[in-house]
Amino acid sequence: MAFLLSILFGKKVWEGGAPFTIGAIGFSFVVSLYLFIDVLGQGALGGGVQVEIIAFEWIPGIEIGLLIDNLSALLLLLVSFLCLLIAIYSAGYMHDEDGKPRYYAEIALFTAGMLGTVSANNFFQLLIFWEVMGVCSYLLIGFWYKKPEAASAAKKAFLVTRIGDILFLIGIIVLFVTFNTFNILEIQESADQIPVHLVAIVPLLLFGGAVGKSAQFPLHVWLPDAMEGPTTVSALIHAATMVKAGVYLTARSFPLIANSPDATLVVAVIGGFTAFFAATMALVAMDIKRVLAYSTISQIGYMMLGLGAGAYLYHHGHEALGYTFAIFHLVNHAFFKALLFLGSGSVIHSVGTNDMRQMGGLHKHMKITSFTMLIGALSIAGIPPLSGFWSKDGILEVAFEAGMNDPSFLIIWILGIITAFMTAFYMFRLWFFTFTGEKRSPGEPHKSPKSMTIPLIILAAFALISGILTFFMDGFGQLVFFEQAHGHAVEEIIHVFTNPLTFLSIGMAGLGIGLAYLIYSKRSISSNVFVSSKGTKAIHNMLVKRYGMDWAYRMFGLKIAYGFAKVADFFDRKVIDGVVNGTAKGGLLVGKASGFFDQKGIDGAVNGISRGIVGGGRSLRRSQTGNIQGYLAAVVLGICFVIAFAWIYIKITGG
Numbered sequence: 001m002a003f004l005l006s007i008l009f010g011k012k013v014w015e016g017g018a019p020f021t022i023g024a025i026g027f028s029f030v031v032s033l034y035l036f037i038d039v040l041g042q043g044a045l046g047g048g049v050q051v052e053i054i055a056f057e058w059i060p061g062i063e064i065g066l067l068i069d070n071l072s073a074l075l076l077l078l079v080s081f082l083c084l085l086i087a088i089y090s091a092g093y094m095h096d097e098d099g100k101p102r103y104y105a106e107i108a109l110f111t112a113g114m115l116g117t118v119s120a121n122n123f124f125q126l127l128i129f130w131e132v133m134g135v136c137s138y139l140l141i142g143f144w145y146k147k148p149e150a151a152s153a154a155k156k157a158f159l160v161t162r163i164g165d166i167l168f169l170i171g172i173i174v175l176f177v178t179f180n181t182f183n184i185l186e187i188q189e190s191a192d193q194i195p196v197h198l199v200a201i202v203p204l205l206l207f208g209g210a211v212g213k214s215a216q217f218p219l220h221v222w223l224p225d226a227m228e229g230p231t232t233v234s235a236l237i238h239a240a241t242m243v244k245a246g247v248y249l250t251a252r253s254f255p256l257i258a259n260s261p262d263a264t265l266v267v268a269v270i271g272g273f274t275a276f277f278a279a280t281m282a283l284v285a286m287d288i289k290r291v292l293a294y295s296t297i298s299q300i301g302y303m304m305l306g307l308g309a310g311a312y313l314y315h316h317g318h319e320a321l322g323y324t325f326a327i328f329h330l331v332n333h334a335f336f337k338a339l340l341f342l343g344s345g346s347v348i349h350s351v352g353t354n355d356m357r358q359m360g361g362l363h364k365h366m367k368i369t370s371f372t373m374l375i376g377a378l379s380i381a382g383i384p385p386l387s388g389f390w391s392k393d394g395i396l397e398v399a400f401e402a403g404m405n406d407p408s409f410l411i412i413w414i415l416g417i418i419t420a421f422m423t424a425f426y427m428f429r430l431w432f433f434t435f436t437g438e439k440r441s442p443g444e445p446h447k448s449p450k451s452m453t454i455p456l457i458i459l460a461a462f463a464l465i466s467g468i469l470t471f472f473m474d475g476f477g478q479l480v481f482f483e484q485a486h487g488h489a490v491e492e493i494i495h496v497f498t499n500p501l502t503f504l505s506i507g508m509a510g511l512g513i514g515l516a517y518l519i520y521s522k523r524s525i526s527s528n529v530f531v532s533s534k535g536t537k538a539i540h541n542m543l544v545k546r547y548g549m550d551w552a553y554r555m556f557g558l559k560i561a562y563g564f565a566k567v568a569d570f571f572d573r574k575v576i577d578g579v580v581n582g583t584a585k586g587g588l589l590v591g592k593a594s595g596f597f598d599q600k601g602i603d604g605a606v607n608g609i610s611r612g613i614v615g616g617g618r619s620l621r622r623s624q625t626g627n628i629q630g631y632l633a634a635v636v637l638g639i640c641f642v643i644a645f646a647w648i649y650i651k652i653t654g655g
Contacts, residue, residue, distance in 0.1 A: 006102075062122075092448065110133060123182045163208075192259060213249070221546070239337045269408070280422065340376040359433060363435040379463040381420075392505070399412055
């Protein structure tokens, strides 16, 4: 509804339709909060709660319905809360921009896509909302479509994620053929009955969709370029929607993944390697938003590592701790990454550039932004007792435990520990570059309005306390599984701080912060030391060029995809059109030799269809009068028709 209202009446209301979007998302937040409290209250009695509502069934196995359980209730609340803060923040950030009705309409639709994704009771419906998010990401990344970089980034995001979406589509088709249903609960309950030859293939096909949407290696290349959109869009994509959908899909597929040791290893390896791989590129990025983009890719990798290692242990009879910590990290990451992106937006709004080399000395001008971003940096670095520490260390502990049974997981754990060092280093490189030292921005920085700083303060509070609070609720499992609390919070905290792995992780983070301080704040070590020798300079250049993967994708498109398109074009013009128009002798010979098509028949089948579609389009175009009242009348008539059809269907079928 907010989508339609913003498009139709956005120009006539405050901030181009902001009240419509803020009000709709606010209503969604209230409903989500009610559902969360209700499900949590029932779950506290012991065990989990699953409520499934089937609204409509087209044919057996294909339905429209809602699934409200522990996971969906938690994510509905998280998504609606963050989208609400981002929408409020947008009122200040987008104040001077053109096209605000379009912006708020797309934000509303994007939010609806994510809410629909996490509440769908079947994979087919989930895929529909999944694609709604894909369309919205294309529109929002390319919001400033007159900039060639923005238009190119939007197309890149859309095309790269389509690769994963095709794998996802194939996966749910195989599931339907196997189980005669798309229903998530029914498939989870029958996961152990999947044929042997599909045990690994099906979960990996679904994971392929997650790899594309969550920008995991090798489909990660779209996310850094997606920073061409407004910073609020970046916050939506990274913290509240889009990339989180891939983690959600993997979590929903957890029973399928846990059935296959091969699938668990692939998920963990992709996640662990991506965490390390993306962190290396964040070390050299100078665009403040791109640093955060690489950080998101890396942190999502941690979540995938937790799900993969957790599924491996679950397969071998252990508790699903990896699942718990992965979702825990998803929630914590949502808070501190939304904080960091909105903080970077506040900085960009003040100085007018994304380049950290043109920032510096901003602490005294933007104290709220500076302090809140410091909290976000400490949280993502894994410094206790901030939220990022609890979930990240839990994932690394699960990976280490899996490594005791399989050396492959031990290698991944080592990559995770090194990533912890790099995360702390590049985040404090960003903070010191931006807020300390001499002012390097050309103009005079200014404070951000309260509509931007208040969401920062709220998110900073959650980044501070969300981790420790869950331990007083008997750990995050109380929220994920809604189990009955047993008062083990103190024992859990003692376990964490008596575990040598914890001190190793904290030490690596502290080392990263210390090194960043010496290089970028105290300046006792020159940053040129990393490019002074041939070896380090070559590594630095490789990281700046993103390992050449963008070039490789470009060459693939130019040499292979474009070459295939030229062959298809030749076939269309010289064979299909040649047969029709009688200009290609080979085509005519084929047509005559078959004895099936004659000249008129082919003309009717190809060009006739084309002329019919074009003619139909011209006729429909005449109905577009520009009269809004007429359009609304057509919408109302359509709704009445749908209601009447549903009523007749219910009467005929008896319910």
